[in-house]
Amino acid sequence: MRRPFIAGNWKMHGSRAQNAELIEGLLLGLPGQVPVDIAVCPPNVYLWEVGRLLKDSIVKLGAQSCCAESIGAFTGEASAAMLKDVGCTYVIVGHSERRTIYREDDALVARKFLAAQAQGLIPILCVGETLEEREKGQTMQVVSRQLKAVLDVAAPGALQQAVLAYEPVWAIGTGKNATPEQAQAVHAHIRAEVAARDANIAARLQVLYGGSVKAGNAKEIFAMPDVDGGLIGGASLKADEFLKICAAAQAH
């Protein structure tokens, strides 16, 4: 049985005061133990402080990206070792906003995945198609290509220490979530692709859905057999909303 996982991707939102209020609200609403893995991914500049606020709680810290290089003259970047050093457990790689706005291609995403794992971070690898690709019937092909780019360079077994997130680009921040059936179809495809290489790893792999998940639609999406939780953007910025999403994952 896979544990559900809810990760909040704060993107470029927050301030020291807002973060403190959000974390206080989350911790007040969470009992000591819940049968759900929970993480928040603040902007890098706040990682250390949010990590202190989370200390000894069940909520883990994640970053939103990492540099593929380990050290050197890479202005504006943060290495996986630095993220580990400030207390991160997870790092998102291949988010569609990075792929699109910052032109990160499959090969770079794969290098970031390796860099993260080399430092003991758990990468949350995002895959997903654009609206145009979906309308052309290319969804599975795109997701397979994005996944293959990583699997081809990672060591066998690398997905034992990784999380996958299916994020249809057309559903991100648009209020238009994939239907539970659309999500399930892609999640099942992802698991089958992984199973073709290692069935045991596929059976244990957490595959999250991301794209306009809210308290109101979380339960039906998480009820799908291959959906193991969510990567939550906008709805992770309000403690009560995020807590309801965590509760929906728990009920599953």
Ligand SMILES: O=C[C@H](O)COP(=O)(O)O
């Ligand atoms: O990383 C999170 C996803 O991009 C989803 O964002 P959203 O929940 O605001 O649609």
